[in-house]
Amino acid sequence: MVRKPTSNETARKPNMREAILAAAEELFATNGFNAVSVRDIAHAAGANPGSVTYHFKTKDGLLLEIYRRHCGPMNLRRSELLAAARRVRDLQDRLEAIVRAYVVPAFTSGSDLAGGGARFTRLRAVMSAEGNEVARKIIAQTFDDTSHAFIDAVHESLPHIPRTDIVWRSHFLLGALYYSLVTPERVSRLSRGEADGSDAAGAIEQLVQATVAAFQAPALDQAAPARRRPAVSKT
Amino acid sequence: MVRKPTSNETARKPNMREAILAAAEELFATNGFNAVSVRDIAHAAGANPGSVTYHFKTKDGLLLEIYRRHCGPMNLRRSELLAAARRVRDLQDRLEAIVRAYVVPAFTSGSDLAGGGARFTRLRAVMSAEGNEVARKIIAQTFDDTSHAFIDAVHESLPHIPRTDIVWRSHFLLGALYYSLVTPERVSRLSRGEADGSDAAGAIEQLVQATVAAFQAPALDQAAPARRRPAVSKT
DNA sequence: TGATCTTTTGTACGATAGTACAAATCACAT
DNA sequence: ATGTGATTTGTACTATCGTACAAAAGATCA
Numbered sequence: 286m287v288r289k290p291t292s293n294e295t296a297r298k299p300n301m302r303e304a305i306l307a308a309a310e311e312l313f314a315t316n317g318f319n320a321v322s323v324r325d326i327a328h329a330a331g332a333n334p335g336s337v338t339y340h341f342k343t344k345d346g347l348l349l350e351i352y353r354r355h356c357g358p359m360n361l362r363r364s365e366l367l368a369a370a371r372r373v374r375d376l377q378d379r380l381e382a383i384v385r386a387y388v389v390p391a392f393t394s395g396s397d398l399a400g401g402g403a404r405f406t407r408l409r410a411v412m413s414a415e416g417n418e419v420a421r422k423i424i425a426q427t428f429d430d431t432s433h434a435f436i437d438a439v440h441e442s443l444p445h446i447p448r449t450d451i452v453w454r455s456h457f458l459l460g461a462l463y464y465s466l467v468t469p470e471r472v473s474r475l476s477r478g479e480a481d482g483s484d485a486a487g488a489i490e491q492l493v494q495a496t497v498a499a500f501q502a503p504a505l506d507q508a509a510p511a512r513r514r515p516a517v518s519k520t
Numbered sequence: 521m522v523r524k525p526t527s528n529e530t531a532r533k534p535n536m537r538e539a540i541l542a543a544a545e546e547l548f549a550t551n552g553f554n555a556v557s558v559r560d561i562a563h564a565a566g567a568n569p570g571s572v573t574y575h576f577k578t579k580d581g582l583l584l585e586i587y588r589r590h591c592g593p594m595n596l597r598r599s600e601l602l603a604a605a606r607r608v609r610d611l612q613d614r615l616e617a618i619v620r621a622y623v624v625p626a627f628t629s630g631s632d633l634a635g636g637g638a639r640f641t642r643l644r645a646v647m648s649a650e651g652n653e654v655a656r657k658i659i660a661q662t663f664d665d666t667s668h669a670f671i672d673a674v675h676e677s678l679p680h681i682p683r684t685d686i687v688w689r690s691h692f693l694l695g696a697l698y699y700s701l702v703t704p705e706r707v708s709r710l711s712r713g714e715a716d717g718s719d720a721a722g723a724i725e726q727l728v729q730a731t732v733a734a735f736q737a738p739a740l741d742q743a744a745p746a747r748r749r750p751a752v753s754k755t
Numbered sequence: 756t757g758a759t760c761t762t763t764t765g766t767a768c769g770a771t772a773g774t775a776c777a778a779a780t781c782a783c784a785t
Numbered sequence: 786a787t788g789t790g791a792t793t794t795g796t797a798c799t800a801t802c803g804t805a806c807a808a809a810a811g812a813t814c815a
Contacts, residue, residue, distance in 0.1 A: 301793080317650040319554035323773060333794050338774060340792090414649030414702050415552040425709070432710055452711040453726040460699025461692035467649050474660070475667055476687040490740055491688040498737030499730040536763080558803060568764050573804060575762090 302340045304330040310351050314408040318348065318417050345419050348412075352420065355405045356427045362390045363431055371438055380442040384458070384496050385489075387435050391462055392485045403466055403485065410463035439500055446504050458496045465492065537575045539565040545586050549643040552650050553583065580654050583647075587655065590640045591662045597625045598666055606673055615677040619693070619731050620724070622670050626697055627720045638701055638720065645698035674735055681739050693731045700727065 308330035312321040323344055327334045341347040366386030373379035391406040412420035432455070439451050465472070465488050472482030481487060543565035547556040558579055562569040576582040601621030608614035626641040647655035667690065675686050700707070700723050707717030716722060 315651060317552060317554060319552060320650065322771075324771085334774090335776085335795075336793060338776095342774090344773065411649045413699075414646045415555065416550060429709065436710065449711050449715045450726065452707060452715060453723075454730050456700065456707050456710070456717075457692075457696035457727065457730055460697070461695040463699060464648075464695025465691065472687060472691050475664065475671065475691070476684050480684045480687060482691075488688075491685065492692065494737055494740055495689050495692055495734040499734045502729055502733030505725055505729055557801075559801085569804090570765075570806085571763060573806095577804090579803065 301330070301332050301336060305332055305337055305340060305347070306351060306354065309347050310404055310408060313348065313351070314404050314411060317411050317415050318344075319415065323347075348417070348419050349423070351405075351408065352423045352427075355402070356423065359390055359402075359405070360427065360431050363387065364434065366390065367434060367438055371441075376442055380439065380500060381493060381497050383435070383438045383442065384493050384500070387455075387458070388462060388489055388492055388496075392466075392489050394485065406462070407466040410467050413463070443500060446500070450504055451500065454496075454499050454502075457499065458492075461492060461496070536565070536567050536571060540567055540572055540575060540582070541586060541589065544582050545639055545643060548583065548586070549639050549646060552646050553579075553652050554650065558582075583652070583654050584658070586640075586643070587658045587662075590637070591658065594625055594637075594640070595662065595666050598622065599669065601625065602669060602673055606676075611677055615674065615735060616728060616732050618670070618673045618677065619728050619735070622690075622693070623697060623724055623727055623731075627701075627724050629720065641697070642701040645702050648698070678735060681735070685739055686735065689731075689734050689737075692734065693727075696727060696731070 305326060309321075309326045312326055312329060323337050324334050326347070327337050337344075337347060341350055363386060366389065367383065370379060370382035370386045373382045392403050394403060409420065409424065413424070436448070436451055436455055439455065440446070440448055443451065465482070469482030469488070472480050472488075540561060544556075544561045547561055547564060558572050559569050561582070562572050572579075572582060576585055598621060601624065602618065605614060605617035605621045608617045627638050629638060644655065644659065648659070671683070671686055671690055674690065675681070675683055678686065700717070704717030704723070707715050707723075
């Protein structure tokens with residue numbers, strides 16, 4: 286009854302396709318898309334360049350598959366956590382739980398396949414900065430639903446804040462999130478060793494605390510939008 | 521007395537060196553370093569590829585010169601604004617002025633050479649995401665002083681907040697700032713057209729307001745750092 | 756004008772990129 | 786054991802990359 290694994294599950298090397306995906310994810314996330322060659326990926330995965338073509342056809346196809354791998358599970362986890370957060374009674378606690386539902390899946394370590402993961406979040410950050418076309422399409426398709434759900438949930442907790450302000454603040458949240466994963470050593474450097482930018486738990490707590498406060502800030506005065514002008518010199 | 525300009529100031533094409541710098545800045549900022557070829561830059565500047573080699577020796581040298589152009593004036597402007605902000609009497613107003621001193625120079629339009637500028641800030645964001653080595657060195661050398669001055673100023677306005685928290689929150693500020701310049705259209709999309717992500721003045725007001733609130737958030741409980749753990753599943 | 760220096764052009768070289776494809780190799784059912 | 790389909794390897798093709806360099810063109814001043 287100890288069924289031997291079929292060749293579809295384990296090839297010569299134990300699942301070379303998976304090794305290529307993992308290597309590509311790591312390399313893309315740290316160096317960007319264009320700086321990494323197919324040969325680099327193959328080498329890091331202990332595979333032959335031809336294998337990459339065989340499994341994913343093109344380099345774009347490889348990136349596409351990385352997104353496909355993660356998007357589903359990550360959004361699932363987020364919506365579960367968001368649903369749970371919505372049920373929190375206390376309004377202050379609920380807002381914090383909502384923010385946490387957004388942040389935590391993005392930070393969980395790279396080893397768990399079905400939770401998002403820091404490596405994949407960092408990959409998204411880098412692709413967004415590079416203006417990668419393949420990524421841009423998937424992101425808009427896959428993540429806008431999640432973002433809207435998040436914004437709606439925050440808006441429910443803070444009905445007196447205009448939706449526009451909440452959009453901006455959640456945009457800032459994502460930017461801070463991305464940057465924390467892209468350049469964690471900067472935190473260590475600027476704090477002169479007092480804080481560790483690579484400590485996910487610490488980063489999450491700091492980010493959640495700061496974001497909750499930002500969301501709770503008074504609404505921007507939108508009655509006189511012309512009043513905003515003088516602050517910025519030119520544009 | 522109408523001195524004719526010497527050849528150092530205006531070449532055949534009116535200052536081709538400047539045109540190359542501008543084209544490179546624009547292309548690097550929107551596509552990343554590796555995705556842009558020297559030939560792309562030359563073409564965009566109406567120049568010959570050889571001219572780029574002549575003026576800047578290497579592609580890295582070109583990037584280096586872009587940084588050299590901007591870092592000095594940008595930090596000067598920031599420290600001027602910061603000095604002025606420090607003199608604000610009211611503590612709440614002072615904090616806001618300090619944040620504004622940090623944010624405004626980063627957002628000013630690309631046409632002004634000596635103020636930093638949105639294009640250059642966006643360039644820095646993209647280089648940081650790509651992990652560009654040339655940029656990383658300059659950044660650490662040039663911007664850490666400014667960052668420390670900023671952190672110190674904020675810390676003076678909020679003496680009861682531990683420095684570590686302020687470092688984290690100013691790190692989030694920079695991430696939000698970068699992301700707002702990298703993906704402004706996301707704000708327009710998520711707000712369903714109600715907000716314009718490309719409107720610098722609006723972005724500044726939103727960012728300043730949110731950041732001031734984040735800085736003013738209560739300090740993280742650091743007496744029991746072990747208590748933080750259970751929130752994040754794995755790492 | 757002619758000599759000299761600066762800048763631009765045109766072209767070429769070696770390295771590396773993404774990808775295609777035939778041959779070799781493997782797992783497995785018969 | 787052998788045939789079959791899936792995978793891996795090795796290699797090669799074409800395109801493009803950064804950069805070098807000689808020749809052309811322009812500017813400057815005796």
